[in-house]
Amino acid sequence: MSYKIAVLPGDGIGPEVVREGTQLLSQVASLYGFGVEFEEGLVGGASIDAYGKPLTDPVLKLAKGGDAVLLGAMGGPKWDGLDYSIRPERALLALRQELGLFANLRPVKVFSPLASASTLRREVVEGTDLLVVRELIGGIYFGQPKGVTKLPDGTERGVNTEVYTTPEIERIARVAFEAARRRRKKVASVDKANVLEATELWRKVVTRFHKENGYGDIALEHMLVDNCAMQLVRNPKQFDVIVTTNLFGDILSDEAAMLTGSIGMLPSASLGGKVGMYEPVHGTAPDIVGKNMANPLATILTVALMLRHSLDQSKAADRIERAVEAALDEGYRTADIQEKGCRLVGCKEMGRLVREKIDKGM
Numbered sequence: 368m369s370y371k372i373a374v375l376p377g378d379g380i381g382p383e384v385v386r387e388g389t390q391l392l393s394q395v396a397s398l399y400g401f402g403v404e405f406e407e408g409l410v411g412g413a414s415i416d417a418y419g420k421p422l423t424d425p426v427l428k429l430a431k432g433g434d435a436v437l438l439g440a441m442g443g444p445k446w447d448g449l450d451y452s453i454r455p456e457r458a459l460l461a462l463r464q465e466l467g468l469f470a471n472l473r474p475v476k477v478f479s480p481l482a483s484a485s486t487l488r489r490e491v492v493e494g495t496d497l498l499v500v501r502e503l504i505g506g507i508y509f510g511q512p513k514g515v516t517k518l519p520d521g522t523e524r525g526v527n528t529e530v531y532t533t534p535e536i537e538r539i540a541r542v543a544f545e546a547a548r549r550r551r552k553k554v555a556s557v558d559k560a561n562v563l564e565a566t567e568l569w570r571k572v573v574t575r576f577h578k579e580n581g582y583g584d585i586a587l588e589h590m591l592v593d594n595c596a597m598q599l600v601r602n603p604k605q606f607d608v609i610v611t612t613n614l615f616g617d618i619l620s621d622e623a624a625m626l627t628g629s630i631g632m633l634p635s636a637s638l639g640g641k642v643g644m645y646e647p648v649h650g651t652a653p654d655i656v657g658k659n660m661a662n663p664l665a666t667i668l669t670v671a672l673m674l675r676h677s678l679d680q681s682k683a684a685d686r687i688e689r690a691v692e693a694a695l696d697e698g699y700r701t702a703d704i705q706e707k708g709c710r711l712v713g714c715k716e717m718g719r720l721v722r723e724k725i726d727k728g729m
């Protein structure tokens with residue numbers, strides 16, 4: 368068995384962390400007896416510089432034609448002045464839409480050795496292991512009408528529209544219930560049903576879908592988004608799977624990210640179409656680019672998600688996660704998660720350490 372992986376490193380620290388990801392993937396492939404073939408493409412600012420646009424047709428074809436996409440990050444100050452329609456980040460939205468990736472999975476797991484790196488108290492965060500399932504290609508980011516218009520009196524009016532249909536809600540609910548079944552069998556569906564009609568429908572459809580599709584083994588609760596934001600910092604351990612809309616998911620997953628101490632630790636998977644796309648949650652980190660200071664663990668954990676969700680290699684995924692925990696246990700830290708008395712290492716060294724732990728059979 369051999370898998371074709373489209374590798375899109377992007378800008379800033381993207382290429383630095385993706386390099387560690389591909390090296391790791393090659394290593395576990397040979398350990399577990401499968402093949403991987405990488406094909407690289409330019410996206411974001413790198414593609415703008417080379418071709419004048421953030422995503423070209425050949426790169427889109429490359430992404431659609433493989434078994435999975437490994438993405439770094441895109442954007443940076445160099446391209447900040449460009450019009451929104453050709454900004455690097457447009458490539459990300461286009462890839463999600465073109466690949467039909469309606470579900471974004473962000474696991475938030477607090478590794479015990481890092482529990483004190485969080486801004487919250489150790490006893491609050493230690494043991495947190497939750498999954499945010501965010502709807503990714505609907506809702507207010509795409510709903511029509513949208514835009515800014517001039518009014519007769521010279522002022523302006525900005526509009527965005529929250530829209531969800533029954534099938535859009537059902538398919539994301541299914542992803543959440545299926546994920547919960549492989550975890551601790553609890554789903555919190557988050558909405559603002561007391562104010563927004565679109566999410567009143569969300570609540571109604573999730574409730575019916577749960578009842579009518581044999582998910583009786585999954586405990587479902589509904590939570591208003593303002594309460595969820597509060598519960599995430601009050602008692603994050605109460606959550607297993609959180610399923611929510613595009614906008615609420617965007618905000619709540621960043622809030623949940625902070626429980627782990629650093630954005631440099633968070634992986635993500637976008638699923639729904641034939642090909643899954645896997646990327647670290649962080650951006651291009653222009654402040655540390657080229658300094659060998661980036662934390663590669665988000666990308667390394669992203670590779671584990673790819674192995675689990677697209678390549679059917681969950682044993683290899685488990686081994687990577689254990690190796691990350693082992694490296695952290697021995698006190699190795701990149702600058703973003705450093706603490707007193709730790710063993711400070713750079714991006715390349717952290718990648719190498721994880722590979723060493725894997726070689727040692729951890």
Ligand SMILES: NC(=O)c1ccc[n+]([C@@H]2O[C@H](COP(=O)([O-])OP(=O)(O)OC[C@H]3O[C@@H](n4cnc5c(N)ncnc54)[C@H](O)[C@@H]3O)[C@@H](O)[C@H]2O)c1
Nearest residue numbers: 440441442443630631649650651652653654655661662703
């Ligand atoms: N998915 C994406 O491609 C994506 C996501 C977010 C931001 N961006 C883009 O990235 C650029 C910078 O955005 P930003 O500064 O808001 O967010 P960022 O995530 O790039 O950086 C925020 C802070 O976290 C640090 N950081 C991020 N990743 C890290 C890692 N792996 N290791 C160590 N430290 C890390 C950075 O040094 C910085 O201090 C912008 O152009 C933005 O549009 C892209």
